Amino acid sequence: MRKSKLIAGIAAGALVLVAGAGLFLGDYVYTSGTKVPCAINADDLENTPQQFFVAGYNSGPFPGDGWNKWVGHDLSDWWLENAKVEDVRIDVAEGVTLAAWYIPASQETNKTVIVTHGIGTSKRDFNTLLPTAMLVKGGFNVLLVDQRDTGESTCTDGRHSAGQEESSDFAQVAKWLNTEKGIPASSLGMFGVSGGAIATSLLPAKTDLVSAFAMEGTIFDFNAAATKEVEFQGYPGFLWQLALVSAQLFHGVNLAETAVTDSIEAAGVRPMLILHGDIDQRLDYQSSVDFYNYAKGVGANIELETFTGADHTEGMLSETDRYAQTLVSFFSEHLN
Template sequence: MADNGEIELNSWWVENDLSNPTIILLHGLTSSKHSPDILLPMGMMNKSNFNLLAIDMRDHGESTCEDGFYAAGQNETDDVVAAIDWLKAKGIAPSNIGIYGNSLGALIGLMTPAKTNDFNSLAVIDPPVDFKTLVREEMEFQNLPTFLWEPLYHYALVFERINMLKDIPVDALPKGNKQPMLIFTGMRSDRILPHHSDDLVNIAEQNGIEYEIHKYDDMGHTQILYFYTQEYSELLIDFYESTLSG
């Protein structure tokens, strides 16, 4: 439950050994926990007996449909906080909780330190970082004029009371506990352009955050885990085993 019980989050909980790492998996926009982008890394981590919590964020999948709109992570980060609180209630220490984010789920993970630091590491694949730039790039991809960003931003601010630029990663990550990050980037991604990962690296370096980045010149958006499956799995497992403790 999130928002004092107003939002019911439909989730899958896979419990193996609570002394092992526990990972919250965050899907992308218009997706859900049923996505292969979530199921495949779940399978990878399940083989290592990790505990896994894959959630449908609000307005996605089988969770509560609040208004049918994506809130640019402003409300969705509350879903992550609720997931972390649920894990803590099961006796899982924050030092043993990691976050895995796919595409816009990665953005939500990167924004989470603005609301809680009760997790210890974060892995992301093709993460957006600058939301304003992301929207303009998506408009260009859809052959729409980029100036539409301004009325869109003000509409959300005035009518939905959502500031889509609040607690974006450049502001959220400095509020964190320097949780280490693992970054995967497809250099041929046309949905989340690869410069976003470079922006994330710059933020990490400016704030003394340890990071590991892997770039794949021949991969499009979130394709890495399908074509470099074994390598991806090994890097992911090693990262969480080295950054999380029971």
């Protein structure tokens, strides 16, 4: 009897040790895998709406020679050289202020689009400034926003929350535009790039003040996408599940709090647009297809614009005019 109790005690102790080690490892994966710079990336420091450039050699949004062929690509036709840019700060939560640029269209209008960047970049990144220029030249006001823990916004913990906290922040940004700029919900849209698209996809569940949603790539199966991201960071994919538990247990962050499917259903008749390259190395193109198919299945108003042979955000470079026409036409049709 004593021997069996001893064995059971040892087994229980070993189980606790294994579980503790697993959670410790999961916490490491969470804290390192979701880390973002509470700063502006060095190669973006000089970029402004008036003058911006693509990233340098081996510094683009996707790796390899596929990116390096774009180094030095001329974007000057899209510079907003005469734009009036208002530097604003928006309080979105206790102790959290987002930095943004408000860029009005050349002719007075209520039609306004919130634009935000991908994970690890800021509002100064070329692949956020380029669609901003497309929209401003297309006749829209644009509010270009640094997410929390990036650019010039408040640094809370130096980690992104897979769109959860970020989408809540953007619900407050929409409220700010409504109250401070007088933009009605029917005239307000949002466009998110990459990680910003993930936040955009969750926004319909957070506010009724935004009427149209466009995304440069997005995710549908959050667990599958997070597992792939963990693998991209160099860890075994199964560690994602431990990271998910550790984030909530140790940091109070529920990375799966709002489900993509719930947000799609919350969108109702509000239109959605996905623009995505079909060889994207960072956000799997199939995820956008799955998002589109689910949305269609529940009667949502959604479009999927595919850029054949384009890698991560590359469609805005490889087919710039088509990209601009698609984005401008979508918001022109759906914002009053």
